[in-house]
Amino acid sequence: MKIQQRKRFTQALGAIGLAAAVTLTVGTQPVIAQNNAPDLAPMPDVKPGNAAMIELGKFFFFDSRLSGDWGVSCASCHDPKKGWGDGLALSAGYPSMEYFRNSPTVLNAKYRQRFLWDGRLDGSDAGTLVRDMLTEAHTMNMDGRLMQERLQQVPEYDALWKKWRKDDINGMRVFNVIGEFIRSLETTNAPFDKFAKGDSGAISSEAKDGYELFKGKAGCVSCHNGPIGSDGKLYNTGVPENPDVLKNPLRTITMLRHYATSGVPNYMNLRTDVGSYAITKKPKDIGKFQTAQLRDLKYTAPYMHNGMFKTLDEVVAFYNQGGGKGSVLKPLNLSASDQKALVAFLLTLSGDQVMVKDPGQPDMQVRTFGKN
Numbered sequence: 179m180k181i182q183q184r185k186r187f188t189q190a191l192g193a194i195g196l197a198a199a200v201t202l203t204v205g206t207q208p209v210i211a212q213n214n215a216p217d218l219a220p221m222p223d224v225k226p227g228n229a230a231m232i233e234l235g236k237f238f239f240f241d242s243r244l245s246g247d248w249g250v251s252c253a254s255c256h257d258p259k260k261g262w263g264d265g266l267a268l269s270a271g272y273p274s275m276e277y278f279r280n281s282p283t284v285l286n287a288k289y290r291q292r293f294l295w296d297g298r299l300d301g302s303d304a305g306t307l308v309r310d311m312l313t314e315a316h317t318m319n320m321d322g323r324l325m326q327e328r329l330q331q332v333p334e335y336d337a338l339w340k341k342w343r344k345d346d347i348n349g350m351r352v353f354n355v356i357g358e359f360i361r362s363l364e365t366t367n368a369p370f371d372k373f374a375k376g377d378s379g380a381i382s383s384e385a386k387d388g389y390e391l392f393k394g395k396a397g398c399v400s401c402h403n404g405p406i407g408s409d410g411k412l413y414n415t416g417v418p419e420n421p422d423v424l425k426n427p428l429r430t431i432t433m434l435r436h437y438a439t440s441g442v443p444n445y446m447n448l449r450t451d452v453g454s455y456a457i458t459k460k461p462k463d464i465g466k467f468q469t470a471q472l473r474d475l476k477y478t479a480p481y482m483h484n485g486m487f488k489t490l491d492e493v494v495a496f497y498n499q500g501g502g503k504g505s506v507l508k509p510l511n512l513s514a515s516d517q518k519a520l521v522a523f524l525l526t527l528s529g530d531q532v533m534v535k536d537p538g539q540p541d542m543q544v545r546t547f548g549k550n
């Protein structure tokens with residue numbers, strides 16, 4: 179997180195009356211309160227980004243020419259109409275590949291401490307995340323230099339770029355331009371935010387009961403806290419494997435390829451999603467995934483890293499039984515109405531549906547010799 183955001187984060191926590199002694203650390207380090215466990219917080223006030231970059235980034239986000247075979251754009255897997263995910267349990271991946279995890283929402287990327295289900299990238303570096311999405315074989319399979327040449331042949335992109343800076347379209351900067359666009363997408367108008375800022379009628383009394391359980395008996399807040407409901411840490415909650423990963427050889431291949439590129443020893447013996455272990459190689463990290471954010475769940479089913487739960491009722495029932503195999507969770511003994519209240523509360527963290535219209539793909543026109 180940048181200094182500015184960290185400051186605002188502290189203010190946001192302060193605004194709802196939390197312990198003053200909040201320690202905030204840089205980069206992928208989680209936000210930790212020294213005295214109390216942190217609570218959820220309302221979304222910080224929107225601070226507009228660079229308008230010229232955002233405008234350009236919006237075009238690039240929807241443009242399939244940014245993928246190797248022109249087959250997919252970011253929006254294919256992060257579709258505004260599907261909560262900026264794809265609505266599938268497991269991502270289809272780049273044409274001819276199938277992925278072994280769920281495609282998460284890109285909303286609130288600005289407040290993510292880490293990116294990706296296994297938390298392998300630093301949340302303050304959206305440019306690197308975008309580079310991975312563009313160049314990885316399982317997402318867009320694009321060569322950075324080829325992308326730069328393609329984009330330079332689109333006069334409208336050249337003109338938009340010139341509104342931002344004097345030089346020519348440059349591949350590395352394209353990553354940051356798209357990063358700036360996704361960092362502009364955030365949850366707005368969620369009933370919880372109004373409630374946390376003092377409008378006690380903004381959420382139902384059932385949702386209020388759910389909030390008490392969330393902070394109390396159900397213990398959710400110990401991991402789900404801050405403005406997007408994630409402490410940015412990694413845990414094993416024991417979500418069951420999605421059997422489709424092993425039934426579909428294309429998905430198994432993508433998983434094994436991920437292990438091979440990450441340098442996992444004896445990876446051919448692995449047939450489960452080992453989560454953060456593939457990155458750290460520490461046995462204690464087997465099955466650990468990043469705490470998911472809880473914003474806009476209304477639009478982002480199915481849930482978890484492998485889409486194993488279709489509804490929030492199923493998610494809460496899973497927590498109530500103490501999670502799955504190897505989980506750090508304990509059974510909660512919640513009644514049916516407690517569980518309903520928790521779901522009602524979770525839904526108050528969703529805002530208005532964030533819609534951005536696909537601006538279309540401006541035509542290429544091969545530019546005059548010496549001009550590109």
Ligand code: HEC
Nearest residue numbers: 251252255269271272279280281282284293294295311317
């Ligand atoms: C073929 C599908 C696909 C395409 C195309 C794609 N993504 Fe993703 N995206 C995914 C999947 C799957 C993940 C999760 C991967 C994982 O955690 O292992 C992901 C993760 C992310 C995340 C991390 C969210 C979080 O909270 O951790 C962001 C942000 C993101 N993508 C943005 C983009 C952008 C920007 C583009 C275009 C440059 C893009 N994606 C293209 C499938 C896709």
Ligand code: HEC
Nearest residue numbers: 396397398401413415417467468469470481482483493497
């Ligand atoms: C020990 C830390 C921890 C606790 C306690 C915890 N969670 Fe989670 N939560 C996680 C992790 C980690 C994930 C991602 C797991 C995965 O994908 O395998 C997650 C995922 C979720 C998701 C899925 C979101 C999505 O977009 O897929 C929901 C909903 C959720 N938790 C709600 C709750 C509720 C409600 C409680 C309390 C009953 C709770 N959590 C308690 C760590 C925790």
